[in-house]
Amino acid sequence: MNDENADIHTLSGAYALDALEPGERAAFERHLEACEQCRDEVRSFGDALSVVVDESAQEPPERLRDSVLAGITAVRPLPPVTHDSPDDVVVALRPGRRRAVTAALAVAAAVLGVALAGTAWRTVTLQDEVSRLSAAAADVTTVLTAPDARIATATATTGGRGTMVMSPSSGQVALVTDGLAPVPAGKTYQVWFVGRGSVVPAGFVDGGTAGTVLTGHPDDAVAIGVTVEPRGGSPAPTSDPFLTIAIPAA
Amino acid sequence: MASHPAPTAAAEPDPPTASAEDLLERCAQGDRGAFVDLYRRLSPGAYGLALRVLRDEHLAQDALQEAFEQIWSQSGRYDRSRSSARSWILTIVHRRAVDRVRREQVERQGAMAWGAQHREAEHDVVAEVVELHADHRRVRAALSALTPLQRQALELAYHRGLTQTQVAAELDIPLGTVKTRMRDAIRRLRGELEGRR
Ligand SMILES: [Zn+2]
Numbered sequence: 289m290n291d292e293n294a295d296i297h298t299l300s301g302a303y304a305l306d307a308l309e310p311g312e313r314a315a316f317e318r319h320l321e322a323c324e325q326c327r328d329e330v331r332s333f334g335d336a337l338s339v340v341v342d343e344s345a346q347e348p349p350e351r352l353r354d355s356v357l358a359g360i361t362a363v364r365p366l367p368p369v370t371h372d373s374p375d376d377v378v379v380a381l382r383p384g385r386r387r388a389v390t391a392a393l394a395v396a397a398a399v400l401g402v403a404l405a406g407t408a409w410r411t412v413t414l415q416d417e418v419s420r421l422s423a424a425a426a427d428v429t430t431v432l433t434a435p436d437a438r439i440a441t442a443t444a445t446t447g448g449r450g451t452m453v454m455s456p457s458s459g460q461v462a463l464v465t466d467g468l469a470p471v472p473a474g475k476t477y478q479v480w481f482v483g484r485g486s487v488v489p490a491g492f493v494d495g496g497t498a499g500t501v502l503t504g505h506p507d508d509a510v511a512i513g514v515t516v517e518p519r520g521g522s523p524a525p526t527s528d529p530f531l532t533i534a535i536p537a538a
Numbered sequence: 539m540a541s542h543p544a545p546t547a548a549a550e551p552d553p554p555t556a557s558a559e560d561l562l563e564r565c566a567q568g569d570r571g572a573f574v575d576l577y578r579r580l581s582p583g584a585y586g587l588a589l590r591v592l593r594d595e596h597l598a599q600d601a602l603q604e605a606f607e608q609i610w611s612q613s614g615r616y617d618r619s620r621s622s623a624r625s626w627i628l629t630i631v632h633r634r635a636v637d638r639v640r641r642e643q644v645e646r647q648g649a650m651a652w653g654a655q656h657r658e659a660e661h662d663v664v665a666e667v668v669e670l671h672a673d674h675r676r677v678r679a680a681l682s683a684l685t686p687l688q689r690q691a692l693e694l695a696y697h698r699g700l701t702q703t704q705v706a707a708e709l710d711i712p713l714g715t716v717k718t719r720m721r722d723a724i725r726r727l728r729g730e731l732e733g734r735r
Contacts, residue, residue: 295714298717299721301717301724302717305692306636307695307700307701308702327620331622333728334621334622334626335625335728336731338622338625338628340680340727341583342583343677345585346586352581353581356577356603357570357574360607365565365566365567365610365612365614368614368615
């Protein structure tokens with residue numbers, strides 16, 4: 289129903305209680321960006337719930353602390369979401385062969401028949417992936433934990449790997465990366481949806497371990513590709529993809 | 539005892555002046571000491587919450603571990619203008635716990651019908667909430683100021699991990715009613731807690 293939009297403000301309570309479905313939650317989070325009243329309300333609701341929670345506090349076993357600390361030893365906190373923060377790492381990627389623009393990704397799309405066969409697809413039972421990818425952003429977690437989430441993984445030519453998660457019910461596609469080389473100074477990693485004959489921007493992803501929900505998923509997309517682009521991104525890719533993940537037919 | 543957990547690892551320094559917000563921002567700089575401190579302060583509340591939702595120690599511990607690893611890696615994305623550190627952390631913990639509950643619901647659905655499980659839960663929901671917090675006057679008083687239906691909405695969503703759609707189906711009331719009831723309930727709770735500070 290479309291009257292959902294008319295009273296989206298009333299979702300603040302359900303949102304604070306985590307009672308929204310993943311799609312609704314994402315929609316309300318977009319609303320929050322624009323609605324100060326709901327932001328204030330959600331903040332105060334969270335504080336009220338914290339008080340209730342504290343009343344049932346219980347000390348977890350000591351070994352859990354050790355295991356949590358062991359879990360973060362190799363993990364560096366993700367950088368803030370803002371993309372205009374200065375890159376502090378200077379590790380040059382191998383300069384890829386300069387080939388004509390979109391052609392590279394179009395080629396990637398063309399050879400997908402082969403790639404598809406080698407792509408590991410499976411349905412649900414996400415526990416292990418979810419815990420491995422717990423570093424991913426919260427909005428990515430929404431896609432990851434959708435009951436109908438499906439996963440595809442591919443290795444990047446420059447090291448590390450990417451995992452694409454899509455949830456048909458929410459219409460969302462997330463990309464989670466693991467061990468990618470740091471983004472070179474002055475550059476950004478830009479993600480693309482590769483369709484039959486078109487390549488459209490899909491967002492950005494950080495180096496290392498990161499996650500992002502992609503934007504503008506076209507119906508005819510057959511793959512996503514990631515390229516190194518000048519900071520701020522490009523309207524069309526200007527280098528070869530170093531990571532390509534095939535989207536199988538539904 | 540439960541509400542005043544003694545620090546279990548007295549070895550770590552505990553600068554009393556550092557707020558949880560400060561600690562979280564130091565985590566974002568890679569300060570593991572700040573993380574240890576934050577864990578010590580907030581894990582009892584977080585664990586109690588995970589236990590409440592998952593009703594199983596092992597599941598609750600898994601959820602807590604995943605949540606705190608996520609808290610560490612995402613600390614750079616915390617924005618103190620949007621929420622208190624405590625609330626931000628509890629939100630992550632709660633989502634982990636609820637995600638787990640919902641996955642298991644999906645897995646169980648073939649075997650067990652929804653209704654049977656909750657029919658039994660329904661009648662003592664209110665009593666249970668009040669009972670659990672029997673020693674905690676402030677919260678008990680705030681909760682008891684809610685209507686039974688408001689308490690039920692809070693309980694089903696926050697502690698049992700039902701979505702608003704599931705709550706509507708379970709109680710056989712319109713979704714719109716559930717939405718407003720949840721918001722009214724939590725507004726009332728907030729108001730009561732503020733009034734009794
Ligand atoms: Zn609003």
